[in-house]
Amino acid sequence: MDYLIIVSRFEPLAEGFENMIRFRSIRGKLFEYQTADSLERLLAQAESDRCELELISGYRSADYQQLLWEKELSKEMAAGLDYNAAKQKAALTLALPGESEHQTGLAVDFGVQGDDDVSYDFIKSKQSVWLERNAHKYGFILRYPRMKEHITGIAFEPWHYRYVGAESACIIKQNGICLEEFLDFYQDKYLDSTNKGI
Ligand SMILES: [Zn+2]
Structure with missing residues (x-):
């Protein structure tokens, strides 16, 4: 490792x-x-x-990270952001699958x-x-x-x-x-x- x-x-x-x-x-x-x-x-x-x-x-796991990402994205979009803005905001604190140290x-x-x-x-x-x-x-x-x-x-x-x-x-x-x-x-x-x- x-x-x-x-x-x-x-x-x-x-x-x-x-x-x-x-x-x-x-x-x-x-x-x-x-x-x-x-x-x-x-x-x-x-x-x-x-x-x-x-x-x-x-x-x-990569699958769980994907789930977290989708949840965060829909939370931001429900708060009124469009897809791109939601993606940008979520990316500040959440990594995409494959990109997380977890x-x-x-x-x-x-x-x-x-x-x-x-x-x-x-x-x-x-x-x-x-x-x-x-x-x-x-x-x-x-x-x-x-x-x-x-x-x-x-x-x-x-x-x-x-x-x-x-x-x-x-x-x-x-x-x-x-x-x-x-x-x-x-x-x-x-x-x-x-x-x-x-
Ligand atoms: Zn962490």
Whole structure:
């Protein structure tokens, strides 16, 4: 598994990618195996720090991503937007099938205990602050940070974390960069070439 894989509208996943993933379930949600192990340790630490997290989303199949997309589109059109405007608005926060990190099993959407959907209010929670301070130690990064929208192509998502492995996550965190910048400028400088993509 390439833990540094980029999945975006510019670099969609190959069809059948999910057949190559080894999954493990946590609280009824699927994650890539190593991601699940790290996530389990993260959740245990958060709990002992009295910052209980809710898992809103883990792995999504291409079919499920398609369903989410159609739902979002009809919601925007019901609110009065025409097809193109609805598509543009939905694309700010939702990826098309093949273009979502959730199809890799490496992404997780967090919430506050009891939440059943993601929310911008998450940013105000102690859980969000805890994640910002600690997630990298477990190999997770805030994947779509503020001020990086022009690089990631995705609006700020305080709830969406992505597993990249602890070594890469710490470098990304310390330098205040996003995954794309890390791959372009930092990977060769900091990572031993034998570690790449592990
Ligand atoms: Zn997400």
